[in-house]
Amino acid sequence: MEILSAKNLSFTYPGEDTPALSNINFSVSEGEFVAVCGATGSGKSTLLSLLKREVAPMGKMTGEIFYRSTPLSSMNHKDSAFKIGYVTQRPEQQIVTDKVWHELSFALENMGLPSDEIRRRVAEVACFFGIEDLFDRRTDELSGGQKQLLNLAAVVVTRPDILILDEPTAQLDPIAASDFITMLKKLHRELSMTIIIAEHRLEEIIPASDSLLVMEGGRIIVFGKTRTIAASLRTNPRMLLGMPAAVRIYSELAVDGEDKDVACPLTVREGRDYILNNFRQDIKVRKVPEYTHRENEAISFRDVYLRYSRDSDDVLRALSLTVYEGELFCVVGGNGSGKTTALLAAAGLRKFYSGSIKIFGRDIRSYKNGSLYSGCLSMLPQDVDTLFLCSTVADELRDAGTDVDSLPFEFPKATLDRHPYDISGGEKQLLGLAKLLATHPRLLLLDEPTKGLDAWYKTKIGDVLRSLTASGITVVVVTHDIEFAAAYADRCALFFRGSVVSSDVPHKFFAENSFYTTSAARMVRGIYDGAITADDVIALCRANGRRNESKRSLLTGVGVT
Amino acid sequence: MLKGNTTFERNSPVSVFIYYACVVVPVIFTMNPVIIALSLIGSIISSFAGREHTSVRFHIYMLILFVVMTAANPLFYHNGETVLFVMNNNPITLEAAIYGAISATAVISVLYRSRSFTLYMTSDRLLYLFSILSSKAALILTMALRYVPLYTRHTRCVADAQRAAGLYKERNIIDDIKGGMRVFSATATWALEYGIVTAASMEARGYGVGRRTRYSPFTFGHRDIVLTAISLMLFAVIITAGATGSFSFTFYPRIEASPASTLAFAAYTSYGVLSFLPAILTIIEDVRWKYLVQKI
Numbered sequence: 021m022e023i024l025s026a027k028n029l030s031f032t033y034p035g036e037d038t039p040a041l042s043n044i045n046f047s048v049s050e051g052e053f054v055a056v057c058g059a060t061g062s063g064k065s066t067l068l069s070l071l072k073r074e075v076a077p078m079g080k081m082t083g084e085i086f087y088r089s090t091p092l093s094s095m096n097h098k099d100s101a102f103k104i105g106y107v108t109q110r111p112e113q114q115i116v117t118d119k120v121w122h123e124l125s126f127a128l129e130n131m132g133l134p135s136d137e138i139r140r141r142v143a144e145v146a147c148f149f150g151i152e153d154l155f156d157r158r159t160d161e162l163s164g165g166q167k168q169l170l171n172l173a174a175v176v177v178t179r180p181d182i183l184i185l186d187e188p189t190a191q192l193d194p195i196a197a198s199d200f201i202t203m204l205k206k207l208h209r210e211l212s213m214t215i216i217i218a219e220h221r222l223e224e225i226i227p228a229s230d231s232l233l234v235m236e237g238g239r240i241i242v243f244g245k246t247r248t249i250a251a252s253l254r255t256n257p258r259m260l261l262g263m264p265a266a267v268r269i270y271s272e273l274a275v276d277g278e279d280k281d282v283a284c285p286l287t288v289r290e291g292r293d294y295i296l297n298n299f300r301q302d303i304k305v306r307k308v309p310e311y312t313h314r315e316n317e318a319i320s321f322r323d324v325y326l327r328y329s330r331d332s333d334d335v336l337r338a339l340s341l342t343v344y345e346g347e348l349f350c351v352v353g354g355n356g357s358g359k360t361t362a363l364l365a366a367a368g369l370r371k372f373y374s375g376s377i378k379i380f381g382r383d384i385r386s387y388k389n390g391s392l393y394s395g396c397l398s399m400l401p402q403d404v405d406t407l408f409l410c411s412t413v414a415d416e417l418r419d420a421g422t423d424v425d426s427l428p429f430e431f432p433k434a435t436l437d438r439h440p441y442d443i444s445g446g447e448k449q450l451l452g453l454a455k456l457l458a459t460h461p462r463l464l465l466l467d468e469p470t471k472g473l474d475a476w477y478k479t480k481i482g483d484v485l486r487s488l489t490a491s492g493i494t495v496v497v498v499t500h501d502i503e504f505a506a507a508y509a510d511r512c513a514l515f516f517r518g519s520v521v522s523s524d525v526p527h528k529f530f531a532e533n534s535f536y537t538t539s540a541a542r543m544v545r546g547i548y549d550g551a552i553t554a555d556d557v558i559a560l561c562r563a564n565g566r567r568n569e570s571k572r573s574l575l576t577g578v579g580v581t
Numbered sequence: 582m583l584k585g586n587t588t589f590e591r592n593s594p595v596s597v598f599i600y601y602a603c604v605v606v607p608v609i610f611t612m613n614p615v616i617i618a619l620s621l622i623g624s625i626i627s628s629f630a631g632r633e634h635t636s637v638r639f640h641i642y643m644l645i646l647f648v649v650m651t652a653a654n655p656l657f658y659h660n661g662e663t664v665l666f667v668m669n670n671n672p673i674t675l676e677a678a679i680y681g682a683i684s685a686t687a688v689i690s691v692l693y694r695s696r697s698f699t700l701y702m703t704s705d706r707l708l709y710l711f712s713i714l715s716s717k718a719a720l721i722l723t724m725a726l727r728y729v730p731l732y733t734r735h736t737r738c739v740a741d742a743q744r745a746a747g748l749y750k751e752r753n754i755i756d757d758i759k760g761g762m763r764v765f766s767a768t769a770t771w772a773l774e775y776g777i778v779t780a781a782s783m784e785a786r787g788y789g790v791g792r793r794t795r796y797s798p799f800t801f802g803h804r805d806i807v808l809t810a811i812s813l814m815l816f817a818v819i820i821t822a823g824a825t826g827s828f829s830f831t832f833y834p835r836i837e838a839s840p841a842s843t844l845a846f847a848a849y850t851s852y853g854v855l856s857f858l859p860a861i862l863t864i865i866e867d868v869r870w871k872y873l874v875q876k877i
Binding site for chain 1: 599720734735743767788797
């Protein structure tokens with residue numbers, strides 16, 4: 021049964037000429053899990069926010085959205101608030117109250133339910149989500165993942181029919197994101213909740229979804245069964261970039277017609293089967309040029325110990341790590357493993373109590389009066405917003421003294437008149453980089469530069485960082501994004517409990533890890549060696565060629581007639 | 582969060598509030614040394630029985646406060662008949678000294694009580710009490726409580742970011758002030774942005790669609806009825822005795838107590854029980870628990 025639909029929906033933001041959405045028609049049936057994908061600025065967020073009346077933006081809307089054949093605009097307040105749940109990408113800012121139990125009961129208090137009923141529902145939801153232990157905690161003490169689970173629970177507590185989620189895992193680390201998606205699957209499977217979710221991180225969402233809605237330039241380009249749509253994306257390279265590794269490999273390799281009888285693989289397991297069944301394994305190893313680092317050290321940690329207060333545990337324990345000049349160095353590792361703290365210590369923002377840190381061969385403590393920050397080192401913080409102080413992008417650049425035309429990358433000039441908080445995540449990263457480059461750093465420290473970005477912007481940031489290292493700047497990236505590290509790093513290091521447990525060039529580093537590695541590497545484990553990105557796998561499969569070419573073409577021939 | 586105070590941990594904030602009101606009000610309105618002495622001893626014993634982990638420093642502060650207040654009164658007030666000695670042409674009297682000691686004891690006992698009270702009354706319990714008066718005001722207060730740590734943290738992040746970006750140079754005091762102002766203005770902008778998302782989130786979850794009800798994890802149960810009944814009964818005895826002047830006590834010009842009466846004795850006993858009540862309850866619970874452990 022149809023639960024939500026849009027008819028001829030168009031929407032224009034005030035003061036804009038081009039519509040943000042045009043001629044949107046779709047219908048979602050009850051219990052469907054819809055993944056909405058599209059590049060930044062494709063209108064995903066606008067569409068999702070229009071589906072929830074309370075958060076709909078101001079602007080000119082034509083056409084209509086229906087909830088169970090009632091127009092959204094004529095729904096009563098209670099139904100509209102409680103039947104449609106909405107979660108955004110900001111874990112922190114959606115939280116209203118200071119205690120977990122109060123947050124869970126907030127919507128129910130708004131519903132005007134009696135106290136006993138609230139007590140029961142809150143208990144039920146806390147159990148379902150497994151957050152009983154957090155019940156008495158303060159909301160500001162929770163981790164990002166716990167906050168986002170709480171936000172979901174605080175919405176689900178009103179028993180909505182539909183959940184609308186706008187990039188809910190964009191700000192989370194991979195483990196927390198995976199937990200969040202697992203919870204969504206559980207809600208879908210066990211409570212048959214209808215879910216509409218927009219995401220950039222599609223590796224897990226795509227296999228979980230029933231259907232896929234692809235948007236581009238404010239229009240829906242395709243909408244249908246996930247597997248069919250995923251297989252049809254090979255003509256759209258920008259969209260394909262964000263798909264799971266299995267889909268990308270299939271799309272590149274399935275030359276038109278040849279794989280008609282083979283369903284598009286979505287998960288790592290399906291991708292592995294696809295490769296095993298279709299490709300030969302004569303060439304096992306992918307040849308990569310040997311990487312040699314330069315002699316000069318940019319940063320070196322020697323037995324660094326750091327803790328935040330006297331009674332707390334060490335955050336960095338005997339950390340020893342060397343980054344050489346001109347490298348693109350990626351630091352990966354779990355939450356709380358000390359990655360970010362190490363970066364802050366290298367930037368001179370946190371004091372260590374033992375060991376030494378040298379920046380370009382000089383003790384960090386000998387840089388006085390901010391000399392560390394002019395012409396030497398610069399850091400892009402995890403929350404880029406903290407870097408912005410002015411009311412337009414142009415003012416930001418002027419304030420920092422950046423010349424847009426002399427930047428080593430192309431700056432999105434269309435954003436110059438906008439407020440820095442209003443531009444997209446990728447544009448924010450570029451603006452942050454542009455500001456930092458004004459101080460002519462020789463060493464750039466970046467904390468999670470790809471957080472919340474779409475696949476296209478990730479490659480853009482990756483290319484920009486590459487061009488920076490080519491011009492001699494050393495770049496250290498702390499990231500959860502192992503796919504990014506695999507594709508761009510010169511060397512990688514894995515953090516665990518405050519020190520580095522292994523560091524190597526990516527194709528060795530990720531090929532040797534079996535859990536903490538890319539999905540492409542997991543897919544071809546034991547089949548091909550040293551292939552860590554989808555592109556590596558594609559190249560190896562091409563080089564090996566297909567299994568039983570003649571038999572396959574015969575089969576296809578039979579299939580066609 | 583208070584750990585280990587088995588006395589009030591499981592009580593409703595309402596009954597606990599009533600108890601503290603009953604135990605503190607008599608101390609404020611009387612200067613009777615018996616009541617005040619009972620109050621001090623009761624509050625200290627209760628704080629130990631309740632395992633409040635009062636630091637040695639706190640006790641020392643209290644002791645210093647006691648000495649200072651006791652000494653200050655006779656230095657500034659020279660009423661009273663019994664002159665102990667003369668200092669700078671001012672008589673120092675016994676009555677004023679005793680008055681000082683007793684009022685100091687009263688103040689210190691109230692401070693000990695307040696400490697126990699604030700340990701128990703965490704923000705959510707206090708808000709619960711507040712929300713009985715106004716649900717909306719309580720919601721605003723809980724949101725405000727949430728913002729304080731958030732703003733503090735964000736300010737630090739902005740300061741760090743600006744410093745590591747080389748924009749906030751710290752070369753001299755003027756640069757420092759300028760940098761501080763930039764950080765402040767950035768935090769203010771961020772707070773407004775933040776507020777918009779929070780407001781949308783509140784509306785999305787139906788804030789303002791109708792009459793709000795109030796939920797709290799606290800219930801007013803059997804224990805609370807007992808605690809409230811005991812508190813109010815004992816308080817009633819004390820008030821009756823106080824109103825009839827049975828334990829009135831005057832210091833000037835000379836120390837005079839009203840004649841001993843049954844009612845005064847009843848009031849002392851009642852106040853004694855009231856003052857030691859947390860300790861008594863804790864000991865009962867401890868004994869009961871020990872007994873249970875033996876059975877297990």
